[in-house]
Structures are given as C-alpha cells and as structure tokens.
Amino acid sequence: MTEQTATLSAPEAAPGANSRKVFIKTYGCQMNVYDSTRMSDALARDGYVQTEEIADADLVLLNTCHIREKAAEKVYSELGRLRDMKKERHSDGREFMIGVAGCVAQAEGEEILRRAPAVDVVIGPQTYHRLPDALKRARRGDRVVETDYAIEDKFEHLPKMEKAKIRSRGVTSFLTVQEGCDKFCTFCVVPYTRGSEVSRPLAQIVDEALRLVDAGVREITLLGQNVNAWRAAGPDGREWSLGDLLYRLADIPGLERLRYTTSHPRDMDDRLIEAHADLRKLMPYLHLPIQSGSDRILKAMNRRHTADDYLRLIERIRAARPDIALSGDFITGFPGETDEDFECTMNVVREVKYAGAFSFKYSSRPGTPGADMKGHIDEDVKAERLERLQALLVSQQAEFNASCVGKTVSLLLEKPGRFDGQLIGRSPWLQSVIVDAKGVEIGDIISVRITGTGPNSLYADMVPGV
Ligand code: 5AD
Ligand code: SF4
Secondary structure (H helix, E strand, C coil): CCCCCEEEEEEECCCCCEEEEEEHHHHHHHHHHHHHHHHHHHHHHHCEECCCCCHHCCCCEEEEEEHHHHHHHHHHHHHHHHHHHHHHHCCCCCEEEEEEEEEEHHHCCCCHHHHHHCCCEHHHHHHHHHHHHHHHHHHCCCCECCCCCCCHHHHCCCCCCCCCHHHHHEEEEEEEEEEEECCCCCCCCHHHHHHCCCECCHHHHHHHHHHHHHHHCCEEEECCCCHHEEEEECCCCCEEEHHHHHHHHHHCCCCCCEECCCCCEEEEEEEHHHHHCCCCCCEEHHHHHCCCCCCHHHHCCCCCCHHHHHHHHHHHHHHHCCCCCEEEEEEEEECCCCCCHHHHHHHHHHHCCCCCCEEEECCCCCHHHHHHHCCCCCCHHHHHHHHHHHHHHHHHHHHHHHCCCCCCEEEEEEECCCCEEEEEEECCCCCHHHHHHCCCCCCCCEEEEEEEEEECCCEEECCCCC
C-alpha cells in the first residue's frame, strides 16, 4: 500500500451549535484512509462534525501506522505537541480529548497510555465501531484501551454511509473488502497488528458499492492488506475469489472504474488475470510488490516465490492485458543482503519496467523474525542502495509518462485545478492529469490527448466531440 499522511477533508455537514468537532490525522496506507472515513461516520452519530482545523477540535484522533519505525515514532512526537495543546485547552476550561487509533494502537496498547499520559483513548483497527462508547467512558474519567479482536463484525456495527457524506468525499472511493494477512513476511508487522486474513461477505461489499455509486462515486478501489486473498461464498454456492467479485461489481451501472490494492504474487489466480483481460472497467494498473529480486533474500523474507516466478507471472498478466502498467514495493538492506543480492533487485526492475513504485530502507520491527536475523545492514549501505534503486525507478516512471505524450486517454475528472478553468483527473494508469476543461464537470469521464509531462502531473487537451 502506498504511504501518505493526510487530514481527511471535512464533509459538508452543517455543524449544530452544540456539536463537538473532531480532527482526524491519518498516517500510513489507504486502508487507514478508509478507516478514518468510517470512524468519522461513527462519530457523526454522536454529534461530532469533522474539522480541518486542529485549533477548533474537541477531539483529535490519530489514525496511525506501525509499518516502519519512523512511522510509529512520528505518533509519539505528535502526541507531545497535543499534550501541550490539551494543557492550554484545559486551562481555558474546554474539553480536549486525544485518541490513538490504527496499527500503533493495536501493537502498543497500554504502552501508549504509559508513554503519553495525555491520551484518553487507544482503539485498534478491529474495534473502532466502539469508539463512541470508548469516548463516553473516557469522558467519565477512564483511560480506555480497546484493542481486542472484536467478536462482532465491525462493519455490521458501523452506521451505513450517508449519501451527502459520500458525495462530499468525491467521485472516487476506497472500499475495504479484506483485512489482515497470513503471509508472515519476516520483515512485516501487519500479521500481528491487523491479525489473520478476513474477507467481508459478498453481499456487504455489493451493498456498499451500490450505496457509493448511488451517491455519485464512479471509481472504486477495493482495498485489502492482501486484497487478492479475498474469498467468500458466492450466490452460486461456489467460493468466489477476487476475480469473481470484480466481475460482479463491473455489472453495476454507473460504476465506471475498478481498481484493487495491495496484491501478493502468490494470490494472483487465473480468474483475476482473466478479469484483467475481459473487464473494460478494470483499470490497466497493478500494484504487485516483489520486495527483492534475489531468491536468497526472498526466501529469508518468507515470500514463498522466486524472482523468476514473479517475472513469469508478469508475463502472463501482460499477455492478458498488454497495456497494463505495473508498480511495486521494494525493500533495500534486508538482513544478509549483499551487493549481488541488491543487483538482482535492480535487474528485476530493469526487466519489468515499472510505471511507479514505493521503496524503503529495511526497518527492523520488534517481534518480527527479521529483527532476530543475523547480518543487519548498516544504515548508510541501505540508504545508498535505496538511492540507486529510486533513481532507476524514477527514470522508469518518467519514461512511462513520456511514452504517454501524444496518446488519447480517458480521464475521470476528480477536482478543480490550481488555475481557473482547469480540472484534474486520473488516467487509467493512475497518473494525475491537468486539463483545460470546458463544458464538463467533476465526475465526467472525458477523452484527452496528453500534451506534456510535469514533475507530478501530465498535461492534456480535451479531444473535441468524443
Ligand atoms: N521495513 C521496510 N519496509 C517495510 N515494508 C513493510 N515492512 C517493512 C519494514 N519492516 C514495506 C513493504 C510493504 C510496504 C507496505 O511497506 O515493501 O510492501
Ligand atoms: Fe506484510 Fe507480507 Fe502480509 Fe504484505 S504480504 S502485509 S508485506 S506480511
């Protein structure tokens, strides 16, 4: 999953005179972005309105990421700032509560209360439907930790999404279909923080997708830590896989684009590849992490595939959908990684030619098998390898973008551009494209001709009459 830090834009709810305000800061992957919207909805039932101004907030909620040490440590520095803010607010006689949600909450639980005495509520990703109740208890003076794996299905206990809120969030939406991971890559905390793989039932997903589309959403990205491990009972009595789910969702009128992330190479089954060949609505873009190109390191990472397995899989996917663009995740400096191992990673990248990628220095995470392995690599070696890898990936991305110039592509218009008359949309390959748009509006899918490339976006002209 791609990493980002974002504040969730405030929905257009009219704040009542006595309504409380919540400021949500989201760290980490898209699954956290989705969870933040659901937590916001759960709080709205209790009269909370979302604000983008921390200064207005009565409740600050940090939705945290534990994947690398840096991400987790950021939370504690933020909590230090919030502690000072809380003191000020209390001296003015105002309520100011602090909640920690997400994967740091799940992993560290009570430890957060110990290290950060200003925190009122710690709530894990499986229990956030209980957030309003936890806040009530905190208001009575308890410090609350809710990190058990709830027996009940949190999605059944969350309020259904409201049309106005969905609309205020835009024409694209995330939809979590699967959570957790059973793969146990030896560097990764996810199997411990998010638990084992659980799939949401088909009917629940279809219901949510219909609700989104009814409110004007035109593109849905299905999310899961291991999204292509999604399995559920189908109406035909068979066990359905992600490919089957995509076929079902592609039947929804008004839903124009589908994506999914993040996938594991071992779960890319034939049905999913077939879906890429058949479904016009399934966008030709696939995020398929390999992490390392060395078989020795892949084995130590417990990825349970070789570099060649991955390359052959990509060949099959490209045969099914020749215009597919690929992205991946990479780690440099896993314990024991030699210069030769790293060269294997560079070779895989040269062979695949990625349109985009995320790459990281290995971060040793307590409790994972990697942390106890021999041969930890110096930070400067990890950094130097990362720099070389990123230079290659950036040049590949630039090449891919340049290859689009002159092409006519479809664009889903998502938001206004910086200048009057400009709109920004996404290409099928997830590129951000700026267009001078006339007679069209956000939510439209239009044809454009790519005219040039910039540092973060492409430029395009509308193709008249299409
Ligand atoms: N160190 C560095 N990167 C990591 N990732 C997961 N765990 C670690 C770690 N301990 C990366 C992987 C994964 C992405 C979400 O984060 O590349 O695919
Ligand atoms: Fe982590 Fe590996 Fe599971 Fe991805 S597949 S979430 S990297 S354990």
